Amino acid sequence: MAPNPKIKNACEAMKVFGVSEAKVKLVLKDLLKAYDNKWDFIEDENYKVLVDAIFDEPDAQATDMKKKEVKEEAKSSLVMQSLPLVSYVEDELDEEEIPLKRRLRSKRGRGCNNTASLSTCSPISLKPNKEASKTQAEEEDEDDDTELPPLKRYSRRGGGVKGMAMTVYNNASPSSSSLMPMEPEEVPPILSLPAVPTQVKKDSEEGNCLAPMIEMEKPEMHVEEQDKENEDILNDTTVMVVPPSTSEHMVAAATSVELASSASGEAKIFLSFTPVTGETTNFCLPSMEDLRRAMEEKCLKSYKIVNPEFSVLGFMKDLCSCYIDLAKNSTNQSLETETLCDMSKVGDESGAAGVSMGLVVVPECEISADGWRAINNVKDITVGEENVEIPWVNEINEEVPSHFRYMPRSFVFQDAPVKFSLSSFSDEQSCSSSCIEDCLASSMPCNCAISVANRFAYTADGVVKEDFLEARISEALDQRKQVLQFCKECPLERAKKEVILEPCKGHLKRKAIKECWIKCGCTKRCGNRVVQRGIHNKLQVFYTPNGKGWGLRTLEKLPKGAFICEYIGEILTIPESYQRRFEDKLSFPVILDAHWGSEEWLEDGKALCLDGSCYGNIARFLNHRCLDANLIEIPVCVETPDQHYYHLAFFTTRDIEAMEELTWDYGIDFNDDDSLMKPFDCLCGSRFCRTMKR
Numbered sequence: 065m066a067p068n069p070k071i072k073n074a075c076e077a078m079k080v081f082g083v084s085e086a087k088v089k090l091v092l093k094d095l096l097k098a099y100d101n102k103w104d105f106i107e108d109e110n111y112k113v114l115v116d117a118i119f120d121e122p123d124a125q126a127t128d129m130k131k132k133e134v135k136e137e138a139k140s141s142l143v144m145q146s147l148p149l150v151s152y153v154e155d156e157l158d159e160e161e162i163p164l165k166r167r168l169r170s171k172r173g174r175g176c177n178n179t180a181s182l183s184t185c186s187p188i189s190l191k192p193n194k195e196a197s198k199t200q201a202e203e204e205d206e207d208d209d210t211e212l213p214p215l216k217r218y219s220r221r222g223g224g225v226k227g228m229a230m231t232v233y234n235n236a237s238p239s240s241s242s243l244m245p246m247e248p249e250e251v252p253p254i255l256s257l258p259a260v261p262t263q264v265k266k267d268s269e270e271g272n273c274l275a276p277m278i279e280m281e282k283p284e285m286h287v288e289e290q291d292k293e294n295e296d297i298l299n300d301t302t303v304m305v306v307p308p309s310t311s312e313h314m315v316a317a318a319t320s321v322e323l324a325s326s327a328s329g330e331a332k333i334f335l336s337f338t339p340v341t342g343e344t345t346n347f348c349l350p351s352m353e354d355l356r357r358a359m360e361e362k363c364l365k366s367y368k369i370v371n372p373e374f375s376v377l378g379f380m381k382d383l384c385s386c387y388i389d390l391a392k393n394s395t396n397q398s399l400e401t402e403t404l405c406d407m408s409k410v411g412d413e414s415g416a417a418g419v420s421m422g423l424v425v426v427p428e429c430e431i432s433a434d435g436w437r438a439i440n441n442v443k444d445i446t447v448g449e450e451n452v453e454i455p456w457v458n459e460i461n462e463e464v465p466s467h468f469r470y471m472p473r474s475f476v477f478q479d480a481p482v483k484f485s486l487s488s489f490s491d492e493q494s495c496s497s498s499c500i501e502d503c504l505a506s507s508m509p510c511n512c513a514i515s516v517a518n519r520f521a522y523t524a525d526g527v528v529k530e531d532f533l534e535a536r537i538s539e540a541l542d543q544r545k546q547v548l549q550f551c552k553e554c555p556l557e558r559a560k561k562e563v564i565l566e567p568c569k570g571h572l573k574r575k576a577i578k579e580c581w582i583k584c585g586c587t588k589r590c591g592n593r594v595v596q597r598g599i600h601n602k603l604q605v606f607y608t609p610n611g612k613g614w615g616l617r618t619l620e621k622l623p624k625g626a627f628i629c630e631y632i633g634e635i636l637t638i639p640e641s642y643q644r645r646f647e648d649k650l651s652f653p654v655i656l657d658a659h660w661g662s663e664e665w666l667e668d669g670k671a672l673c674l675d676g677s678c679y680g681n682i683a684r685f686l687n688h689r690c691l692d693a694n695l696i697e698i699p700v701c702v703e704t705p706d707q708h709y710y711h712l713a714f715f716t717t718r719d720i721e722a723m724e725e726l727t728w729d730y731g732i733d734f735n736d737d738d739s740l741m742k743p744f745d746c747l748c749g750s751r752f753c754r755t756m757k758r
């Protein structure tokens with residue numbers, strides 16, 4: 065019998081896929097049966113149905129086998145029914161749902177890469193089978209590991225502790241006497257991970273240790289909700305406090321932390337406290353709001369990037385030490401039997417405090433020595449050189465600040481002839497004879513009161529006087545108010561080493577503030593010493609979300625005229641600075657030209673600038689904003705009356721809100737590609753942006 069041409073054509077068509085005739089015929093047989101011998105359906109779209117049937121077959125078989133395996137496994141597990149693990153649920157799902165669920169599971173694993181990733185990110189049943197939940201946790205961990213190389217696990221806000229409820233108990237006893245290694249059976253759990261409903265436990269029996277207990281509840285978190293939840297750490301956290309029966313307790317210190325897991329599948333952290341012999345104190349329970357703030361202060365704000373040694377145990381230990389500190393220090397807190405406090409309501413009153421909790425994930429293998437140094441300085445980029453700690457944070461990506469050495473004062477790089485000598489100040493230039501403590505409080509203006517028509521530039525509150533500040537701001541904004549001075553031969557033009565020198569472009573004459581100094585009779589607390597007393601506001605280096613790289617912001621409200629910081633860097637001559645430019649080295653030069661053009665001839669050696677790129681302070685993170693910046697730079701003379709070198713101090717041009725980025729107008733000429741400061745594509749966002757005009 066001649067072969068059926070339709071079968072022959074089908075076999076021919078499948079040949080290109082390497083499918084044997086026998087196989088095609090086998091599948092065709094089933095298809096013809098299924099489609100009632102209607103060849104049209106089979107031939108449609110180049111045998112699409114046939115192709116699907118041939119290639120889906122092994123998958124379908126495998127799925128069936130997998131289903132069978134899973135069912136077998138399920139039967140052998142006593143508690144399987146109560147485990148909402150994806151693999152167990154699959155056999156109840158439509159086939160289309162399975163891949164989706166798998167995706168969800170791996171996504172869930174990815175989202176939980178922080179400290180408590182193993183337990184807190186797993187969907188946990190009421191009474192999980194230990195082995196089964198371990199398997200799932202391991203599985204999720206594996207997912208995790210395939211997504212990320214060995215990590216410094218810097219969690220984004222909320223990370224793995226999202227959606228937990230926390231119950232804090234205190235069973236402190238006045239009879240504490242020694243450090244007790246606690247047996248899991250003897251003390252109530254401190255951290256309990258299974259998702260049991262949170263309940264308040266009453267004071268436990270008398271013990272000889274102080275053991276605040278924290279129980280965490282982990283409701284099942286759906287991946288769809290995770291992003292939203294990542295926005296609000298602890299928002300849905302409820303904290304309950306059961307106070308001890310008496311307020312008299314031994315002073316204690318958290319001394320050991322142990323982790324144990326019980327047969328019921330609960331993980332427990334036990335904290336032990338040692339009493340300080342002979343010392344008693346009024347031990348009052350802190351409110352949960354105070355505790356949360358103290359914890360935030362201690363870790364969430366300061367550990368923006370979690371230290372490689374970070375551990376949940378350490379975290380819990382911190383929590384307990386905060387708890388005890390607060391308890392010891394509070395004398396007037398009421399000891400109500402139960403304080404219920406919704407964490408979502410206590411987060412953000414401090415403005416800055418609540419907003420910035422972002423942590424970043426940095427793959428370990430990509431961190432250089434400089435990166436490590438930066439990470440170590442996450443709590444304080446000033447490495448202890450300033451009065452205040454200035455942390456850095458990156459909520460945008462995995463970058464860490466590039467390496468530089470922090471200096472609280474400028475130093476000569478090499479050639480700049482700057483001398484800080486006592487002899488450089490004459491007696492007439494200091495207030496040695498007349499002043500005693502605070503020159504601002506004196507009825508007669510002293511020798512140093514030369515900043516503004518024989519008056520001091522600062523108010524008693526330490527801000528720049530309104531009239532002086534306004535004059536500086538309007539000079540910067542309004543060209544008609546600017547006095548430009550022109551050099552006969554400008555050091556900037558000379559340094560370009562071009563055959564024909566361009567004429568001087570002019571230098572803005574700037575009025576300086578004169579501060580009292582060591583040679584003066586007043587004290588360091590004198591109101592005419594602001595810049596030299598250094599940074600005192602809460603600031604933060606942060607990664608800007610709009611492409612400008614790192615920036616500096618304030619964590620608190622600032623009044624108009626407040627001193628922020630000065631621009632610190634290497635003191636370079638202009639030729640030295642241009643040399644760096646020619647060599648294409650990173651440099652952030654700021655020219656000290658407030659008095660250029662006032663003398664006949666300015667030597668190259670005396671034309672100076674500050675470069676904060678390699679050695680500098682936090683001012684090196686200040687970004688540029690055209691015209692309406694919230695900071696203005698004002699020259700300040702402190703230890704040298706030599707006009708060629710002065711301090712450049714930044715003051716606020718208006719009241720500034722917490723979390724606002726601090727900016728100043730670099731005065732950069734975006735059209736001059738040869739200028740000392742390399743022009744960049746300005747992203748300042750100001751409606752007066754000079755590059756937009758260009």
Ligand SMILES: C[S@@+](CC[C@H](N)C(=O)[O-])C[C@H]1O[C@@H](n2cnc3c(N)ncnc32)[C@H](O)[C@@H]1O
Pocket residue numbers: 611612613614615652683684685686687688689744745746747748
């Ligand atoms: C003194 S640094 C400021 C800190 C810098 N953003 C960083 O990440 O280290 C100056 C450099 O920051 C960048 N920058 C500052 N202001 C900018 C702006 N308005 N738009 C774009 N980039 C800016 C430019 O690359 C400039 O050379």
